[in-house]
Amino acid sequence: MVALILVRIVSFAALAYLALPLVVLVGASLTTTSFLAFPPQGLTLAWYGKMLGDPSYVSAFTTSTLLAVAATVVAMLLAVPAAIAIARYRFAGRRLLSETLMSPLILPHVVLGAALLQYGSAIGLVRSFPALLVGHVVIIMPFVLRAVLPQLTDEQKSLEDASADLGARPLTTFFLVTLPQIRSGLVSGAIFAFIASWINVELSIFNTTAELTTIPVKLFNYVQYTIDPTIAAVSGLTIIVAAIVIVLLDLTIGLDVLSERRR
Amino acid sequence: MSRTLRPVVLLCALPAAFFVAFFLAPMAVVLIASLTTPGGQPTFAHYLRILADSYHWDVLWVTFRIGALTTLICVLIGYPLAWYLVRTVRFRPWRRFCVILLVVPLFTSNIVRSFGWMVLLGRNGLVNDGLIGLGLIERPMRFLGTELGILIGLVYILLPFIVLAVGNALAKVDPALEHASADLGATPAGTFRTIIFPLSLPGLMAGAVMVFMLAVSAYVTPALLSGGRITVFSMLIFQQYSSVFDFNYGGALSITMLVLTLALVAIAGRLSEPGRA
Numbered sequence: 001m002v003a004l005i006l007v008r009i010v011s012f013a014a015l016a017y018l019a020l021p022l023v024v025l026v027g028a029s030l031t032t033t034s035f036l037a038f039p040p041q042g043l044t045l046a047w048y049g050k051m052l053g054d055p056s057y058v059s060a061f062t063t064s065t066l067l068a069v070a071a072t073v074v075a076m077l078l079a080v081p082a083a084i085a086i087a088r089y090r091f092a093g094r095r096l097l098s099e100t101l102m103s104p105l106i107l108p109h110v111v112l113g114a115a116l117l118q119y120g121s122a123i124g125l126v127r128s129f130p131a132l133l134v135g136h137v138v139i140i141m142p143f144v145l146r147a148v149l150p151q152l153t154d155e156q157k158s159l160e161d162a163s164a165d166l167g168a169r170p171l172t173t174f175f176l177v178t179l180p181q182i183r184s185g186l187v188s189g190a191i192f193a194f195i196a197s198w199i200n201v202e203l204s205i206f207n208t209t210a211e212l213t214t215i216p217v218k219l220f221n222y223v224q225y226t227i228d229p230t231i232a233a234v235s236g237l238t239i240i241v242a243a244i245v246i247v248l249l250d251l252t253i254g255l256d257v258l259s260e261r262r263r
Numbered sequence: 264m265s266r267t268l269r270p271v272v273l274l275c276a277l278p279a280a281f282f283v284a285f286f287l288a289p290m291a292v293v294l295i296a297s298l299t300t301p302g303g304q305p306t307f308a309h310y311l312r313i314l315a316d317s318y319h320w321d322v323l324w325v326t327f328r329i330g331a332l333t334t335l336i337c338v339l340i341g342y343p344l345a346w347y348l349v350r351t352v353r354f355r356p357w358r359r360f361c362v363i364l365l366v367v368p369l370f371t372s373n374i375v376r377s378f379g380w381m382v383l384l385g386r387n388g389l390v391n392d393g394l395i396g397l398g399l400i401e402r403p404m405r406f407l408g409t410e411l412g413i414l415i416g417l418v419y420i421l422l423p424f425i426v427l428a429v430g431n432a433l434a435k436v437d438p439a440l441e442h443a444s445a446d447l448g449a450t451p452a453g454t455f456r457t458i459i460f461p462l463s464l465p466g467l468m469a470g471a472v473m474v475f476m477l478a479v480s481a482y483v484t485p486a487l488l489s490g491g492r493i494t495v496f497s498m499l500i501f502q503q504y505s506s507v508f509d510f511n512y513g514g515a516l517s518i519t520m521l522v523l524t525l526a527l528v529a530i531a532g533r534l535s536e537p538g539r540a
Contacts, residue, residue, distance in 0.1 A: 003452070004351070011347035014340050017419065018364050021379025022371070024389060028382060036382055038389055078278040085274035097275060100282060108480030108524065110497040111293070111517040112286075114504045118296060118514070119289035134285040141278075170270075199372035202482050202497075206504065216372040223378050223487060232382075235375040242370035246363055 022239050029236035031229055047233035056218070057234060064214040067129070068197040071136035075193050076186070078137070079144035084178070086145075087152035098145070105142045109202035112139065117206040131207045132214070139203060140193035147189030151182040184253055191249065195242075297514035309515035319499070323523070326496040329410060330479035333417040337474050340418070341425030342467065348426070349433040365423045373420060373483040380416045381407065381487055408490035416484045421477055425470040432466025433459070472531050479524050496520050 024038045032042030051057050079101070085091075086098045104112065116135045120126040125134070156178065163173040179186075201216045208217045215234070222231060300306050313319050348365075352358040368376055383390050384406035391403040406412040436459055444454040482497040489495075500520065503513030 007343040007347050007351065010340060010343040011351075014344045014422065015361060015364060018368060018422065020389075021376055021383060021419065022367065024383055025375065025379045038382070078281055081274040082278040085271045089271050091268065091271045097279065100287070101278065104286065106476055106525070106528070108476075108497060108517075108520060110480065110482045110500050111521055112289070114500055114513060114517055115289035115293045116285070117504060118510050119292045122292065134281075138282070138286045195370050199370070201372060201374055205501075216374045219372070219374045219378070220483060220487075223374065223381065227378075227381070231378065235378055238375050239367070239371055243363070243367050246366050246370060250359065250363060 025232050026236045026239055029229055029232035031232075034228070036227055036229055036232055047229040048237065050230050051233045051237070054230075057215075060213050060215045060218040063129075063212060064198055064216070067132055067136060067214060068194045070133055071140055071197045072190050072194045074133070074137045075141045075144050076190060079141045079189075080148060080186070083145050083148045083152060084174075087149055088157065098149075101145055102142045104139045109139065109200070113203040113206040116203070120207070127207050127209050127212065129212065132204055132212075135203045135207065136197045136200065139200065140196045143192040143196055144186075144189040147192065148182055148185045151185035152178075156181050188249075188253055191245070195245075199238075293514040293517050295514075296511045297518045299511060301511055309512045310519070312512065313515060313519055322494050322496055322499060325410070325493065326479055327523075327527075329413055329417065329485070329495065330475050332414055333421060333478040334471050334475045336414065336418045337422050337425045338467065338471055341422055341470070342429055344422075345426045345429035345433055349430050365426055368420070369423050373481075374487070376420055377416050377484045377487040380412070380419065384412055384415065384488070407488060408492035410493060412488045413485050413493060413495075416488045417478050417481060420481075420484055421474040424473050424477070425467075428466045428470030428473070429463055430466075432463040436462045468531065472528050475531070476524060476528060479527075480520070 027040050028036045028038045029040075029047055030043045030045070031037045031040035032044045032046070033040075082097065082101060086094060113135065116131070117126060120131050125131045159177050159181075160173050163177045164170070168176070199216055200214075201220055204214050204217050205220065208214060213221075215238070219231065219234060297309055298305055298307070300308070348358060348361055352361070382388060385391070386403045386405075388406075390406065391400075394400045394404065395402075406415065440458050440462075441454055444458050445451075449457065480497055481495070482501060485493065485495045486498060496516070497520070500513055500516045503509050503516060507513070
């Protein structure tokens with residue numbers, strides 16, 4: 001009984017701890033003062049207006065979004081065939097391949113960012129959109145693999161075999177049989193990949209410039225010198241977007257990952 | 264070519280080539296740079312310099328201490344929270360809300376989350392105001408620029424990983440096992456100790472290893488919450504690449520960090536293998 005009460009106390013404290021920074025940032029972004037204040041003094045959307053009127057923020061938002069979309073598309077095009085090979089065929093080097101493709105997950109991103117910068121300067125691929133893109137693809141491919149691999153089950157394999165026996169060509173089988181069955185994995189993999197790219201700092205920071213920068217890197221450079229309600233508005237916007245995406249995810253594919261097994 | 268080899272090559276050629284070109288090759292370049300002089304002569308000098316400099320040992324010690332403490336606190340808070348979400352909450356909308364609250368920070372950049380704590384932990388921030396209001400302290404405490412500040416930020420950022428890992432493991436425990444245990448006369452505490460906890464251990468270890476890795480290699484959160492007063496290892500690496508431009512020495516630092524982190528994770532993995540605990 002005592003243990004249960006303790007669990008409740010810790011849990012409520014932890015939930016408050018999780019909510020606090022988000023509430024404070026969104027709150028502070030609404031203040032009418034010219035400095036960060038929480039609770040906000042007065043309510044205004046002026047700081048959001050200021051952010052949207054600043055071309056450097058708009059361009060950073062655009063770069064981040066284009067980069068995340070491009071990286072997600074490339075990562076899907078590379079990861080899905082690799083996942084099919086890993087799930088469907090037994091070949092020498094299969095484990096090595098899957099472990100290599102997953103390893104960016106356990107590699108410090110600062111190390112990888114530094115490596116890409118050094119390698120990029122040798123081959124002439126630095127501080128440009130393509131330089132950012134290749135790095136992002138490397139770090140988000142594991143998210144796609146992790147979401148798609150468990151969905152390529154053996155039961156499906158027999159459907160694919162049936163399709164092949166009936167004379168369908170491999171590509172036809174892929175589009176008509178395999179793809180529809182792994183759709184939810186593709187969707188969640190793509191969303192996690194997109195987000196991982198969209199919020200990345202450690203990797204991007206090596207290859208951004210004053211003109212070409214992503215929104216998290218721009219925030220990072222800013223926050224170290226100035227703190228004003230515009231920053232809170234930019235942060236507030238990213239929090240609100242994240243919350244909307246998650247509620248949509250919850251309503252479509254269901255996020256209730258922690259529900260107990262049906263009794 | 265055998266019947267399996269052809270489709271495998273077709274499917275894997277591009278992804279493998281991409282990874283060789285933009286992952287393995289860059290890592291190899293760092294490794295080679297760490298073992299050569301700027302002129303290209305082989306040398307161990309960079310590693311010897313790391314070993315000889317006590318400053319680096321201090322930074323390593325701080326980095327791994329922060330990593331270990333972050334992991335410990337995350338486990339102590341995360342396990343009860345996972346238990347609460349999986350086992351205690353019966354009201355579904357509230358649980359959904361809690362899970363969303365757990366996941367929203369994961370979808371928000373480290374910058375934004377750390378910035379939130381910069382605001383909260385400032386001299387006149389809400390935390391100091393609250394502590395003074397409660398009469399716990401008289402004057403504002405300094406959080407920014409202290410290890411405590413970094414810990415608060417890192418635990419915040421990494422807590423969801425532990426809760427999700429433990430929560431998944433707890434959700435998979437077959438209720439029949441508990442009923443059987445209770446029928447055989449075990450107390451709830453006994454059932455927890457002998458049945459549920461061991462079954463949740465793989466999830467707990469996986470989460471803890473993940474948290475430790477991310478805490479040790481974190482750059483953004485320590486950079487923002489240390490206020491320049493505390494240096495962690497990833498900052499040393501970043502400095503070498505972005506302001507000192509010593510890629511050879513930076514490479515040696517990178518490889519050192521990678522090897523130490525992977526070694527500790529491998530040891531943790533070994534210890535958590537079933538039958539060894």
